[in-house]
Amino acid sequence: MAKRTMVKIDEKLCNGCGACISPCAEGALTLVNGKAKVIKEELCDGAGFCIGICPTGALSLEVREAADFSEKAVKKKTSEKKFQYIPQKCESCGTSEEDAYLLAIKHQGKSLWYCTHCLPRLIHG
Numbered sequence: 001m002a003k004r005t006m007v008k009i010d011e012k013l014c015n016g017c018g019a020c021i022s023p024c025a026e027g028a029l030t031l032v033n034g035k036a037k038v039i040k041e042e043l044c045d046g047a048g049f050c051i052g053i054c055p056t057g058a059l060s061l062e063v064r065e066a067a068d069f070s071e072k073a074v075k076k077k078t079s080e081k082k083f084q085y086i087p088q089k090c091e092s093c094g095t096s097e098e099d100a101y102l103l104a105i106k107h108q109g110k111s112l113w114y115c116t117h118c119l120p121r122l123i124h125g
């Protein structure tokens with residue numbers, strides 16, 4: 001247990017859409033009674049990849065006392081039969097994150113993923 005960066009979920013803002021669940025490669029997030037929750041502190045690495053995808057701004061990072069991040073716990077979690085990580089795809093060309101780097105972009109209340117190949121076109125038209 002030590003102070004470290006963790007994801008913080010504002011339950012008042014969370015609408016339970018579930019969009020943050022699959023971008024978490026460690027499987028740290030789940031939905032409980034229609035609200036996003038961190039399953040176990042040791043699964044959250046505090047990298048914050050879930051933050052950009054949340055359409056309501058319910059996710060942020062905070063520094064607080066938490067159990068140490070554990071690669072071992074992540075391996076156990078992600079090897080569970082029911083754990084299914086869904087790779088994100090570029091909104092423009094459909095390239096999977098397995099083949100390209102993707103960034104989450106906000107537009108009109110939606111969070112969309114774009115690969116670094118398509119992003120310049122989005123920026124410069």
Ligand code: SF4
Pocket residue numbers: 009013014015016017018019020021035036053054055056057058059
């Ligand atoms: S993406 Fe945001 S609103 Fe949707 S479930 Fe996750 S925290 Fe809640």
